[in-house]
Amino acid sequence: MEKKRRQIGIFGGSFNPIHIGHLALSNYLCEYTELDEIWFMVSPRNPLKEAGELWDDDLRLSLVRAAVKEYPKLHASDFEFSLPRPSYTYHTLCELKKVYPQYDFTLIIGADNWEVFPRWKFSEEILRGFPVYIYPRPNYHIDTTTLPPTAKFLPTPMFEISSSFIREAIREGKDIRFFLHPTTYELLTDLANHTIL
Numbered sequence: 001m002e003k004k005r006r007q008i009g010i011f012g013g014s015f016n017p018i019h020i021g022h023l024a025l026s027n028y029l030c031e032y033t034e035l036d037e038i039w040f041m042v043s044p045r046n047p048l049k050e051a052g053e054l055w056d057d058d059l060r061l062s063l064v065r066a067a068v069k070e071y072p073k074l075h076a077s078d079f080e081f082s083l084p085r086p087s088y089t090y091h092t093l094c095e096l097k098k099v100y101p102q103y104d105f106t107l108i109i110g111a112d113n114w115e116v117f118p119r120w121k122f123s124e125e126i127l128r129g130f131p132v133y134i135y136p137r138p139n140y141h142i143d144t145t146t147l148p149p150t151a152k153f154l155p156t157p158m159f160e161i162s163s164s165f166i167r168e169a170i171r172e173g174k175d176i177r178f179f180l181h182p183t184t185y186e187l188l189t190d191l192a193n194h195t196i197l
Contacts, residue, residue, distance in 0.1 A: 007034050009133065010096070011108045012041040012080075012089060016055055017063045017188065019166050019179055021159030023074070025135060028156050030073040033133070035106065039077045040064045044087065053167060057081060063188070067181035090122035093130050106131040111140035114151075127151065 009029055015022065018040070026038045042061045045054050061078050068074035080087045083095060089107065096105050107130055109117070114134045117123050126132065132151045134142060138160050142153045161179060169176045170192050177185045 021161035
């Protein structure tokens with residue numbers, strides 16, 4: 001009997017920082033779909049754009065690692081850090097397929113990103129080569145009757161938490177421990193106390 005190939009979900013983003021919305025969504029997808037693992041694909045800072053509110057690459061990666069280390073189905077990935085920039089999702093997926101031929105990869109995006117997906121670079125190539133899972137976002141409607149065969153809408157729980165809210169709360173000295181993984185919260189509190197953030 002042929003061994004079942006591991007199904008890996010790719011959840012890309014800046015994770016600036018990672019919060020319980022990201023974690024709960026990924027937890028749900030691992031337990032209620034055929035995905036065996038989810039890799040948090042931390043996006044590197046684009047040197048051609050102003051950094052603005054985007055924290056350092058290694059800091060964001062370390063916060064993701066701290067948040068997922070106790071749950072074996074979630075993994076932090078710096079895979080895009082070594083890819084040519086700008087880093088397009090299609091190129092990332094193709095490179096993952098090349099480096100890890102033993103795995104099957106599924107792209108995970110929100111309904112907000114699906115709305116603008118036709119404007120993504122190589123969007124048609126993504127849909128031809130990889131499954132896409134779409135999760136709900138507030139105020140975005142997905143017409144499931146119009147989805148292409150490789151795209152699937154998943155009615156996951158919806159979490160209205162933003163990383164910008166987390167950053168602002170930290171700057172204001174708010175105790176928002178329940179919005180973050182405990183280890184992540186401790187790290188961010190320590191950094192804020194040393195005025196690193």
